Amino acid sequence: MAFDGITVAAVTEELSTTLTGGRITKIAQPETDELLLTIKTTDGANRLYISASASLPLIYLTDENKPSPMTAPNFCMLLRKHIGNGRIMQVSQPGLERIIHIDIEHLDELGDLCRKKLIVEIMGKHRNIIFCDDKNKSIDSIKHVNAQMSSVREVLPGREYFIPDTMAKQDPLTIGQEAFIEALTGRPMPLGKAVYTSFTGISPVAAEEILSLAGLESGMTAKDLSPDTLAHLYRQFSYYMEQIVHRSFHPVIYYDKNAPKEFCALPLSHYTRYTSREFDSISQVLKNYYATRNTLTRIRQKSTDLRHVVQTALERNRKKHDLQSRQLKDTENREKYKIYGELINIYGYGLPAGSKELNALNYYTDQEITIPLDPTLTPQENSQKYFAKYNKQKRTFEALTELIQATGDDIRYLESISNALDIAMNEADLAQIKEELIQSGYIRRKYTKKKVKLTSRPMHYISSDGYHMYVGKNNLQNDELTFSFASGNDWWFHAKSAPGSHVIVTSGGAELPDRVFEEAGRLAAYYSKSRGSDKVEIDYVEKKHVKKPNGAKPGFVVYYTNYSLVIDSDISALQAVSE
DSSP: OOOOHHHHHHHHHHHHHHHTTOEEEEEEOSSTTEEEEEEEETTEEEEEEEEOOSSOOEEEEESOOOOOOSSOOHHHHHHHHHHTTOEEEEEEOSTTOSEEEEEEEEEOTTSOEEEEEEEEEOOGGGOEEEEEOTTSBEEEESSOBOTTTOSSOOBOTTOBOOOOOOTTOBOTTTOOHHHHHHHHHTOOSOHHHHHHHHBTTOOHHHHHHHHHHHTOOTTSOGGGSOHHHHHHHHHHHHHHHHHHHTTOOOOEEEEETTEEEEEESSOOTTOTTSEEEEOSOHHHHHHHHHHHHHHHHHHHHHTHHHHHHHHHHHHHHHHHHHHHHHHHHTTTTHHHHHHHHHHHHHHGGGOOTTOOEEEEEETTTTEEEEEEOOTTSOHHHHHHHHHHHHHHHHHHHHHHHHHHHHHHHHHHHHHHHHHHHHHOOSHHHHHHHHHHHHHTTSSOOOOOSSOOOOOOOOEEEEOTTSOEEEEOSSHHHHHHIIIIIOOTTSEEEEETTSOBOOEEEOOTTOOOOHHHHHHHHHHHHHTBTTTTOSOEEEEEEEGGGOBOOTTOOTTOOBOSOOEEEEEOOOOTTOOBOOO
């Protein structure tokens, strides 16, 4: 669901209840477009996460902290100067706009009380965090917008703040019946679209819910409805809006199977085909719905350079593999030239000089064949020519076979790194992958006096029966898990014929229940390129049967005996252990 005005209203209510009267004790800017405020209240410390990300603008309360850069950005330093130790006096929302105002009282340089306003805009292309004075003038913003970037509004220091034009939408919280009907009938479009384009803060899903409560189809137009039906629709619309006015929110996430489908601050009665889970606060909903997605988005942005290196190397090796395969195909007829040479030696003694061919019986197939000859050469010279051609193609075949094997190993290795990038969750994971690429020669190491610390650790799960399960995030961790951490009687799991993580289940010498094998298999399926498949074949074997060939690339192993199972890649029932 879009982060609509109704969600913002729920967030505003939660922030107002939780943070009003609290003091801002810490201001951090973990990313260029993020703020993390620590606010101390009588009930304890709270963290407020604010993001003006182009792809995912967010605001919610969280327990999690994020590392900050060594040097604080200018916007962060400005906020620390002005509102560090400031008191939050009010949190409000203008109408049903996707905007939150945080009014802050603080002491200026002279010790006088004054007010500032932190404005968070959760609006499409207008997303921003703007810091204003008590006269509504911008002091600074996390993103500067000049006239070349936007013809609607400049967001620069010293400019007066105003809400950008919202296409003449009306306030749904205060609109009367007559204006409501006029707004809908004036738009010759499907009723659902007319609702969410006529009123501020209404998303398509919320519009669909309002129509469902009124018993109307979203595909019809307002002009198709009678005056009584329009009046009925307005009443349902008003009842829906009253929940917002009275701050009667019930945050919920709807799931399609195990995947989150939608979230909302008010229940969706028309989502009957989905399972739902209610939450105590809208922040919990946003964190559960967006946190993983937001993390992955950030990591994907930060891993762009590494992905480019891996993708370039993959494309180069795949082209090389195709060329080598075509060259190998050209050597398929090499045995023919050997037979030609042998038959010429046997039957060519009686050939007249200048003969262009030799008809002979192929004693390998008992069939007569015709052998082309060079009339300028003797039979012996023709035989030597064919033997030379055979030997050349034989040498080419042997060399290409080794090269194709090596190129195939390189491709599989790079695909495993690509999979490691897909499952990376933080910068420590990326640092370890980068170190692996440096060790493998794909990236040149830059000289630096500062030694890079590799702090990334394998993922840790506990099975339903209490057994510890570990998942390598990359090839270096896979090797460490399998050959340094695991003992001989522990069990090793891996997706068959697919790049993926090594999964180790520590057995302690005990016999594992069947359920543990299934759960470990799901982990191996999920953390592989086969993620999302309903049927993934998993190889598993005791660790003592897994070997690493001499000179093999990181993460590469062999095993000659194993068990197999076919399982899905759903790990929603498994909980990771925080290390």
